[in-house]
Amino acid sequence: xxxxxxxxxxxxxxxxxxxxxxxxxxxxxxxxxxxxxxxxxxxxxxxxxxxxxxxxxxxxxxxxxxxxxxxxxxxxxxxxxxxxxxxxxxxxxxxxxxxxxxxxxxxxxxxxxxxxxxxxxxxxxxxxxxxxxxxxxxxxxxxxxxxxxxxxxxxxxxxxxxxxxxxxxxxxxxxxxxxxxxxxxxxxxxxxxxxxxxxxxxxxxxxxxxxxxxxxxxxxxxxxxxxxxxxxxxxxxxxxxxxxxxxxxxxxxxxxxxxxxxxxxxxxxxxxxxxxxxxxxxxxxxxxxxxxxxxxxxxxxxxxxxxxxxxxxxxxxxxxxxxxxxxxxxxxxxxxxxxxxxxxxxxxxxxx
DNA sequence: GACGCGTGGCG
DNA sequence: TCGCCAAGCGT
Numbered sequence: 001x002x003x004x005x006x007x008x009x010x011x012x013x014x015x016x017x018x019x020x021x022x023x024x025x026x027x028x029x030x031x032x033x034x035x036x037x038x039x040x041x042x043x044x045x046x047x048x049x050x051x052x053x054x055x056x057x058x059x060x061x062x063x064x065x066x067x068x069x070x071x072x073x074x075x076x077x078x079x080x081x082x083x084x085x086x087x088x089x090x091x092x093x094x095x096x097x098x099x100x101x102x103x104x105x106x107x108x109x110x111x112x113x114x115x116x117x118x119x120x121x122x123x124x125x126x127x128x129x130x131x132x133x134x135x136x137x138x139x140x141x142x143x144x145x146x147x148x149x150x151x152x153x154x155x156x157x158x159x160x161x162x163x164x165x166x167x168x169x170x171x172x173x174x175x176x177x178x179x180x181x182x183x184x185x186x187x188x189x190x191x192x193x194x195x196x197x198x199x200x201x202x203x204x205x206x207x208x209x210x211x212x213x214x215x216x217x218x219x220x221x222x223x224x225x226x227x228x229x230x231x232x233x234x235x236x237x238x239x240x241x242x243x244x245x246x247x248x249x250x251x252x253x254x255x256x257x258x259x260x261x262x263x264x265x266x267x268x269x270x271x272x273x274x275x276x277x278x279x280x281x282x283x284x285x286x287x288x289x290x291x292x293x294x295x296x297x298x299x300x301x302x303x304x305x306x307x308x309x310x311x312x313x314x315x316x317x318x319x320x321x322x323x324x325x326x327x328x329x330x331x332x333x334x335x336x337x338x339x340x341x342x343x344x345x346x347x348x349x350x351x352x
Numbered sequence: 353g354a355c356g357c358g359t360g361g362c363g
Numbered sequence: 364t365c366g367c368c369a370a371g372c373g374t
Contacts, residue, residue: 043370084358121372141370186370301357337359
């Protein structure tokens with residue numbers, strides 16, 4: 001007798017257990033390339049739970065790549081606000097406009113062509129090519145790396161082991177049902193073969209899994225130690241006019257929170273700010289500042305931030321660089337989470 | 353290849 | 364409270 005191949009075993013598991021996600025199509029069908037692309041960009045380093053509402057909002061507001069390409073930049077950034085990694089939103093718009101301008105509104109169907117588009121790297125190109133176009137492509141994300149490391153008991157640490165893990169993933173990738181297979185491995189990693197406590201007992205691959213048989217599956221993949229997150233400090237200037245309108249401004253188009261709306265602030269430096277050092281950075285001078293009690297803490301990918309807030313009022317809003325926005329219109333702004341924390345902090349002051 | 357780039361949830 | 368983690372990409 002012959003035993004089923006690993007990919008056949010996994011696909012059978014997927015047919016029984018696949019999750020219903022808004023961007024997915026039924027097994028054995030090709031999904032809409034626009035849907036696959038939009039979801040894959042949002043899912044980069046981001047959980048399904050976080051993506052779901054954003055995906056539904058985007059698809060509702062911009063149902064096609066043509067609609068997205070025609071969208072206003074500020075509307076797209078505002079709709080992305082809170083999801084993080086804002087370069088993805090800038091690249092999303094840029095990519096949509098290239099698709100419409102150079103590709104007649106159709107996504108290319110090969111990995112090689114997809115790779116030339118902004119925001120689409122090795123993983124996303126392979127995902128779109130396989131899931132939306134049925135091409136054989138080796139899809140390697142964090143899930144696949146973890147599953148391969150466990151299945152083959154790879155003990156060399158990441159990121160050094162990446163090339164080896166890709167080779168192992170390539171060897172397992174079938175010629176048929178390529179999109180379903182890609183989603184199946186990722187589903188396996190996201191549900192059973194999870195980072196902390198894998199559910200090996202009901203895993204379709206348990207009998208093949210070297211990591212399981214060596215008793216080290218849950219520990220894999222090993223990773224090289226990370227350095228501790230440094231701390232940074234800033235002072236935010238909460239400036240209002242007599243009617244409670246607040247001074248906002250735009251951040252530079254690239255870099256941290258690039259293109260997003262901010263509340264004016266000192267630079268974010270390694271040492272705490274004194275009041276005297278802070279105020280020269282304010283958008284207005286000669287102000288009487290009122291220190292707001294407490295601090296706002298926020299963790300970015302590569303540093304921890306602690307913000308103090310000082311408040312001031314101006315009689316006239318003219319001749320000050322920035323935009324004056326009423327609080328009831330904040331929800332239309334491209335305000336990242338750290339700035340919404342500052343706003344919440346100020347609203348707590350009002351009610352206490 | 354290393355680093356910059358967000359956020360929220362979870363053990 | 365804290366470190367880890369998520370369907371990575373661009374430079």
